[in-house]
Amino acid sequence: MVLKHLTSDGLDGLYSEAHVNLLNAIDSLRSQGISHYISLPQIIVCGDQSSGKSSVLEAISGVAFPVKSNLCTRFPTELILRKTKDIAVKVSIVPHHLRNVVKGYRTEPRSVILAVVSAKNDYANQIVLKLAREADGSGTRTLGVITKPDTLSPGTQSEETYLSLARNQDVQFRLGWHILRNRDTDTESWTLNERDANESTFFLERAWSSLPSSQLGIKTLRDRLSNLLLHQIASELPELLEEIIAKLDRCQAQVDRLGRPRTNLNEQRIYLIQASQAFKHSEPITRDEYIGKVVKVIDRSRGRELPGMVSPMIVSTLFKEQSHPWKAIADNHLKKVWDLAGLFLDQLIRHVADETTVKNLQKILIEPALHDILQNVREKVTRLINSHQFGHPITYNKDFIEQLAKARHERQKMYFERTLRDALGHSGLTSSRISVSTSIDDLVRKLSELQENDTDRRAASKALDCMTLYYKVAVKRFTDDVAVEIIKSGLVVKISRVFSPLVVSLMSEDVITQIAGECNESRQKRTELERTIGVLQKGVDICKMFSRYRVNVLRFGQ
Template sequence: MLRNIHLTLNIGLLPRLFFKKPRWSRIERPLERLWRPRVAKADGRQAQKTLAAHFPAFFHTNILTMAPFNIQSQDYRDLLDIIDNLRSQGLDRYVALPEIIVCGDQSSGKSSVLEAISGLSFPTKDNLCTRFATELILRRHPVASVAVSIKPHHDRSAGEKERLQAFSADVDPNDPDVGPVIEAAKAAMGLVDGGGDGGASGADNRRFSNDVLRIELSGPQQQHLTLVDLPGLFQAGNAEQSADEAPLVRRLVLDYMTRPRSIILAVVSAAYDFANQAPDKLDEGSDSERAFVKMARNRDVHLQLGWHVLRNRDHTMRAASSAERDAKEAAFFTAPGSAWRTVEPAHLGIGPLRPKLSTVLMDHILSQLPAILADVDALLAECRLGLARLGSPRATAGEQRQYLSRISSQFSTLVTAAVNGSYTDAAFFGNVEPRSEEREHTAGVEEEEDDDVAENPNTQDNKQDHTGYRRRLRAVVQNRLTRFAKDMHNRGQTRKIVCDSTSDERIEHSNGKRIRRDDYVDEVKTAIAMSRGRELPGTFNPLVVGDLFRDQCKNWGRLADECTESVLQSCFAAVAATLRHITVQDTAEKILQSRINPAMTTLKKDMADATDRLLAANITGHPVTYNHYLTETVQKVQNDRLRASLSNVLCSYSRDDGMTIPHSTIETLLDKLLRATEPDMQRVAASNAIDYMEAYYKVALKSFIDNVSVLVVEQCLLSKLPGLFPPDTIYAIADDDIRHLAGENPDATAERARLVEKKTCLEACENELRRLDKHRVPAADEAEDGTSTTD
């Protein structure tokens, strides 16, 4: 009978396969519902290069090929000790550390598996055995010893932490029985016995704890290995546990399982087959036995690290020694005719399992070390930035004023850098990698000549929502002004004058924004007739040009307002981001409300006034320019139009045979050219007026775009931003206002204490990790040179 057969598996590296076919209701379903795995990736090759010089015993040949190493070496023990020390210092609270966690259903044989691995005697009764995580640290040493301690959860009070850290228990290293230790730890953690389905589980009646019991076992036969045993999952309550407490256990197990660097050693009892049949029906040679044999051969539910099969003690061997237990197991798997003889010996019995676990853990640690160090560095940077925002404790008005002065100075420095486009402060400006649509927006390379499209651009000022980009104010403003210039060229005209050959369909679809030149000449001819003065026929009143220009630039004010409002919002976003970067949220919001917002309102009014003055200079009065570009443009347009007209006439008289054209024909051609001259003097005047209006429009447009950029955006806004919160005004602020702006609330005090604690832990752990990383550069250089290091 197979009631004592247990299948163990490691699913940390390829966890999804474990849940490929739901077959075990008592172990798989809870895990399947709770666990959404997140496996961290790291550069294992870099880790090997990093550790090669510091732990040469690991690598017998090329360090880049991961040659076999001695898992019982002192170097391996030192590395495990460092990881365990990091865990004991609380680093696992902030950074996921490589670890093997042992989980499974209650009564799945989990305790028996741990006992077989370690030699410790665990409680194996069917009711609740453990009510907290147990960290089992195994080390090979000539002298056997056992050390017991408790690592308090971070939510414990200072007094409780001190009391629990003082916990210890005496264990006979020659016959280690952790049953009494677990009971003593339960009492120290404040856990109570008793329960039932209706039992309460409040703060004063706790049966599970987030504290961790640490058992360090050394001996001459031990493997270098660290395991974390978790409470068994259960569904129904009994006298020892309440059904209401099942979610608590599941949350505790889930917390460990969701850590991205956890390797999960799941224990599944062979007593539970696919139909969840009773143990006394699982006979040798039965279909259920063959099914589990197939699974153990990794052919049914395939796992990257495979399955491993153990035979634990039955009731008759409960008093047997570890050696007797191992011998009985070996005899069972090698018995003649046994179905288990078809399974690879490396996947059977406790003997191969111990070094297998050590090897898997070692490989995982090596691959994860560079990523762990990177995580610690990143968290340290966050802590330091958070503490810099909080500043030193400030209870007096003088301390608060000094804090505001520092904030003001940093604010002016960062805003000046943002305005000048000097993005050297990587902590603030970051690295910008815009998406494809952002690149299109910033490049601004597409010239849009179709007003139907240009009138409805699918672009927004904040389309580039990358935090680093929004803080790079000069880039944001430059890109927005570039788009403003394009908008003015494409959408600035009230109506676009197009050639006479433009199709009716294109004219109709423009919604009145296009007009043929001939039609426009007729309109202007009427306007000239209504504005006649003492000018001669064929000439026009100069004021007509101003009227036509003012009609064409009606869109300028709207486009200018859109641009200046967009730039103003971008500036406010950058200013707010600067304050939130250098100080805490509460202080930043108070400064924004009391200092920045009123100043920005004033700047907004200044910009509006400046824009109105520019518009008034163009719209009121008569056109004025001394730019020679005006006359050159008029002459060029008229010459081009005359050339096109003459070309059409001449093309009808061209000959390709090289024959000389008779004199009579030339006379006829001259007559036709003379008749091509416009006889309607009013249309001539209207055409000339349009030419001058269009030429002047181009001159005024360029000037207006530049003036909005310089006189409005630069002078009225950007140049004023660094002085919004100047340091020299801090000492003129009243004490009451200083307390309002920089006073420290209880939340900030608690946050500072939390960050200081976190920073202290990370810095201490970083020193340990740096010790491992001290030879990284030479190893990397050797790899780049194509050389290898051998032992």
Template sequence: MQADETQAINQLQSEHSRLLDKIDELRTIGVGGFVELPQLVVVGAQSSGKSSVLEAVSRVSFPTKSNVCTRFATEVVLRRSSTVRLKVVIEPGASRTDAEERQRIRDFTPDSFSNTGDLPDLIEQAKERMGITDSMHGFSDDVLKVEISGPDKPELTLVDLPGLYISESEEQGAEGIRIVRELTERYMENNRSIILAVISAKVDYHLQNVLNIAKQFDPKRERTMGIITQPDRLERDSEEEENYIRYVRNEKVPLNLGWHVLKNRSYEDRMASHDVRDEQERTFFNQGRWASLSREFVGVDSLRRRLSNVLLKHVRRNLPGLVADIQRQIEVRQKQLERLGPARSSAQEQRGYLLAICSSFERIVGQALNGTYTGDFFGGFNSLENDSNNSQDFRRLRAIVRELNECFAEAMEIRGHRRCIVGTTHDAPTADSKVLSQPYMEGWTPIKISRKKMESEVSEQAKNDRGIEFPGSPNQLLVGSLFRDQSQPWEMLARQHLLQCWESVKYFIGLILQHLTDEHTHSLLYGAVLLPELERMKTHLMEKLNELTFHTKRGHPLPVGPSFLARIQKSRAKRQLSSLKGNLGQNSMMGSVQLTMDDLTRALSALDLSRDQFAAADIIDQMQAYYDTAIITFVDNIATLAVENCLLAPLERIFTNQTVNVMDENQLKDLAAEPPFVHEDRCRLADELGKLQAGLQTFSVLGTEPRSMSRPPAFPSRPPNLPSTSKPEFTISMAHEENSHPCKCVRQD
């Protein structure tokens, strides 16, 4: 039976050691710089007894002169083995940015020692390598790693942090207060850290703020254990002693992991052996009120067991999430490396890099022009949901251009004419608030003029421009002149529209490059290849605009087809009927009326007497009829001959395989050669990826699965009151209450 029990204990210790070794291996590899690792962190104020706790647990004496352990974090790795072995290594901190300096620190590998008394010498050598001297007043973010193996060592890994302090001294300045606090908080905020908060019984509890700091990062007190030191400094049977006993019983400040109490060596006993120290501690806790406490919460022997069990459970609990975090970090770096592309030092590699970019570029442009937004570049449904800066998704280029064309057509209808003739069958539409928010509705609005005043102006101008036409007949040249005056805004609106489309295309191109390349390559390709092509397209757009507006500025109206005549006849008939009614005095009468022949004769004679006015009205009607026909043609021409032919169609040809294939080696080098920082980024990412993959590999022997595989997925069960063959029916009810959803579905059972 005893042999079986011993075997079970050995198996448990072996599993414990294996798990902790894997976590330590992650730290050694460097995975701790990318994901949070499970660990025990010893924190407390200076002179709180932190070093004594570490010595009692490890049974190894650490150097005390010069406050060496207050200058940097010390990671203590304890492992059970048949032989005693010591090893000290240094992990350079983030503040050491020079690669050679970091390597010099890492190269500190003194020979292993078998005598624990050699530890002070090893640490002194490490101090020298880190550049820490007895006269140094600052702190270092390097981590000193001390590995201790022996038959009496527990399976533990602890991180001892510099002691907190609030008062300056000759040795420790104000800057050190901040550095130590930040270092302590950085370890505490790791959600996988177990916080061992050391409290000295010789100092009033309320003057020690280590638990308050811990609560900032562990508000539910789930991963904090309190350790009370120096209980022998309390007056026997005093109120203070009773208070600290209540802390140990977890009554005063309840902690999920509870409390523990240790007796430190006194100054007189500082040279006593570890066995003597442990025996003195057992004697102390078997006396007075301390004897009433459970042995589980007093003494270093039970503390070793508690810490080993706490750490083992903590590692087991966090292992699935830790593996999942490593996998996520691997995916992030793989994507970053993929975006950087393969290394490209030769011309062939550089050409291949650009060919891959232009191939994806052509594909995305084709999808955007055809309105097939299915690739990763375009995002998913509600792709702008988290983008508060943009109300339009410029990745969907076809949708953007269509909306701009519609805005242009609407602006032409509302603002395309220089003057708005009021009191006519051709009254122009007015702009509502929604229309006014569109991109082409800023600036001036058409000048309003009455039909009567317009006819007077035209009649006066007709007299000045009389030629060989018959009396009462309209001057066709005047029709053209009036049309050119009325269509003056066309060119301005069209130019505004074309430039807006061009800017949208330009921004779209930038988004593609941002998606496909790094910032450096983006800038080079855009400036050297794509921007010149875009500028040429802009020039062609303006040339096409001049071509399309040439006739409106200098040509003569040449209507084609029956629609123009139909418009003229319709306008003329309406105008004559309106005048006839006015002459008969019937404008306000409804229904049928009786008229004599004399009434009709007088009314028709009145029409004949105003032939000049009739000619002016006819000129306006002809101009308006031609304007209504020409504006539709002009808007269509701008959308097709300019936007489509001169802007969108060439877009698929501005960066193709042919573009890359004709580049010489100098061009390839200028565009695709890696700058030093890209090479450094690739090396850094590859190094980090290698560390993370190696870290993931360390768990393969444990058969560890990520959190998502730790239990089967939930499977929806059918509601008990819903038959298996029935389908829920829904009706739509409109909600008008304030803060209600505009539409809700109600199932009809």
């Protein structure tokens, strides 16, 4: 590639006052290295071999590329052009795998793709259209460019085919198509002005003149690209800012977990104490925020209830209580709570410490402590089960007495009603009012026989009533005991004490170094993250600074 009589004529078509500030914004972001982390708007020229890509770039930019029939450019070329008072050229070669580079440029979601198609060959056989569709399936950011129209014979089917393509009738792109007549081997010595003049004459004399003038020639292409890039930048700026901020937050969170450099024992102890403080205290949540979370649970669990009503199953979803059999349920419940507690503990430690410290904490401190806690709560479950299943039942719950008396009253009422109906000869009647004559002695005798003959059954019935009602009382007490004595006191409280400032302060120097000693990988990671944060923060500042120009561009459509 050579620079031959480079002027700013081509750049004039790419610039306006509205462009300067927004393009400078993107340049500033790119110069800070933002493009390594975030996709930035740019124009990409791609096409098959010898389709005329270099000639398109030359016509747009004024930078002359070698144009020969037996020569093709074997590497991607990136041009960054700006008007300044001083003339300067900076050229660099970045080694990389060719196809990966091309694919990387093409798949950038904020790029405008110029798909160059040579009229010298059947467009259906040119791979660039397939690649453009892969990168931009909806065709919203692709502009087709037809080159070498002078190779088509006037009035032929081939010329008509490419005219149809130019009208966006065959391969449709939202941005449409554009036609260029570029330099070739015979006209290599032409200046850019001579090239542009020859192109204008060509389009006046051929069937291409039937197309809108806005689709013909390099001058109108510069205008189209100018507006496309400008609006692409203006439209993407808010989302670009959000993406940079999100990336910045993620990097900052990683740096926070790594903490400050800790090369000596004192720095290591401070790091562990700070991590243990963050481990011990949860982040507060307001009532409104928590209600919002519950609303989502209700939406996911909605059944047949009317609007405004809450299903009783919500309580079950939130508290997950089970009742039978006790031993199996208690063990199963403990296992579930234990697994969740372990998962939460792992996530919590990873939230407050870097990966190396997490591994050391788990191996040296967390896993041994959790093993002891699990053994202890299992023993407590066994003792709790034994206290209910062995020995005589005992309760001072007033509900037990009241419910027992009520059950006996209802059963006695049923017995007497059945006996009276039998004695009066009206066992099949359902009416509560009857009129009959009977002997008082016979009635008393039947009632007396009922009491005497049913003594064993009455005793068994009373025992069954007591067992049933005691079970209802005991299962409530057992459930509370599991929640309070096993889960809360035996598990949650003790887990919260596994990693505390007090535990850290009592650690020996060797243990602290084993846990919090920093490896080279962590130090390198922190350095890289801090550099990235600096780049992203500058990107945020730049986007905010130039956001006012975006409003003007979108308002006036310039």
